[in-house]
Amino acid sequence: MAYRDTIAKPADLEQETETTVKDLELIRMYQLMLLTRILDSKILSIQRQGRIGPYVPCSGEEAAMVASALALKPEDWMFTSYRELGSHLARGLSVDLVLAQLFGNSNDLLKGRQMSNSWGSKALNTVPTAAPIGAYLPVAVGVAIAAKTKGAKIAVLAYLGDGGTSSADFHSAMNFAGVFRAPIVFLCRNNGWAISVPVKKQTASETLAVKAGAYGFTGLRIDGNDSISVYQETRRALEKARAGDGPTFIETLTYRLGPHSTADDPRRYRSEKEKEEWIEHDPLKLLRSELEKRGLWNDRLEKEETERIEKIISLSIEHQEHTPPLPADELIFEDVYSQIPWNLLEQRSELRSLSARRS
DSSP states (O other), X not given: OGGGGGOBOOHHHHTSOOOOOOHHHHHHHHHHHHHHHHHHHHHHHHHHTTSSOOOOOOTTOHIIIIIHHTTSXXXXXXXXXXXXXXXHHHHXXXXXXXXXXXXXXXXXXXXXXXXXXXXOBTTTTEEOXXXXXXXXXXXXXXXXXXXXXXXXXXXXXXXXXXXXXXXXXXXXXXXXXXXXXXXXXXXXXXXXXXXXXXXXXTOOXXXXXXXXXXXXXXXXXXXXXXXXXXXHHHHHHHHHHHTTOOOXXXXXXXXXXXXXXXXXXXXXXXXXXXHHHHHTTOHHHHXXXXXXXXXXXXXXXXXXXXXXXXXXXXXXXXXXXXXXXXXXXXXXXXXXXXXXXXXXXXXXXHHHHHXXXXX
C-alpha cells in the first residue's frame, strides 16, 4: 500500500474553487457503486458455474470508475478498457445490456462480436474496447481532435490501467493529445498490478502522473478510492478540456480486491496482508461513512437498496440466460458495407440454402 502515500496535486489545480458534490449526487454515486459491487460479484459467481465465458472483475475500484463517469456530460464520449463495469453503469447502460453482452445473446448491442467486458453503446457515446492493451487510446484522441476541429464543445474521457502505460499506443495517444491540445482526459486506474507485474517493475518514473509532463500537459495523482476527490478532479479536467485548455492525465491510486480475470490467481504473486490493508480503504466503506456523517444513509437504507439491486440482477440474469442466441450465420454479412455487394449476397443466399438443408 506504500505507493498511496505520495498523492500530490499540481499547484494550478490546488488553487481552483472546490467543486461541490450535492447530497443527492452522493447518494446516486453510492447506489451505483453498490450496484457495481453486487453485480460484479454475481457475474463472477455465474462465470464460475460455467454459465458465461471469461470475465474481468472490478471490485475495489468502484470509486475510480463510477465517480469519474458521473462527471461526464451526455454529449461527451467515453472510451474504456475491459474493467470499467461501473463506468458503463454510471453512463446509463442497463444491467440487462451488461449481461446480454456477457451472454452474447440476441439482445447484445454488439451482436456477439466482442470479447467479454467490451461494452459499448452508440446512444451513450461509449466505444467498445480493443483486446490489445491501450490500442483504443489513439482512437480516443482522434475523436477528441475531430471534436475540436468541428468546434464541438465536448470532452473525451479515456480509461486505462497502470499496465496500459507500458504500451506503445499509450505513448502515441499522449503525444498526439499534447501536440494538438486535444480535449481529452486520460484516467489511469493504478491498482498496483498489471496482472502479476507490479508498478515498480513497469516504470522507473516516480509516479505515472509525472509522465504527462513529458507530453506537455498536466498530470496529477489522487486517491482513487476517494469518490468525492475522483469526481471533483475529473469534472475539473473535463471542464478544462471543453474550454480548449488541453488534456489532463489523472492517476487514481486504487486496488483490485479480486483476480485480474477469471483465468488469474492473485495469491500466486501478492500477499493477503496487502489485500487486507486495502480492504480498510474500501471505496464503498469510505463513501458510506461520508453519507452517514451527513445523515443521508443508514443500515435500513443499505438493506433495502441491496435487496432491490439483487432482485433486479436476478431477474435480469434469468431473462438474459433464456434469450435466444444470435443468428450467427447471418451476422457475418452485416455491418461491413453500407450496401452488401453482389458477391456477398450470393454467398449469403448459398449459406441460407445450406442451413435450410441441414435443418
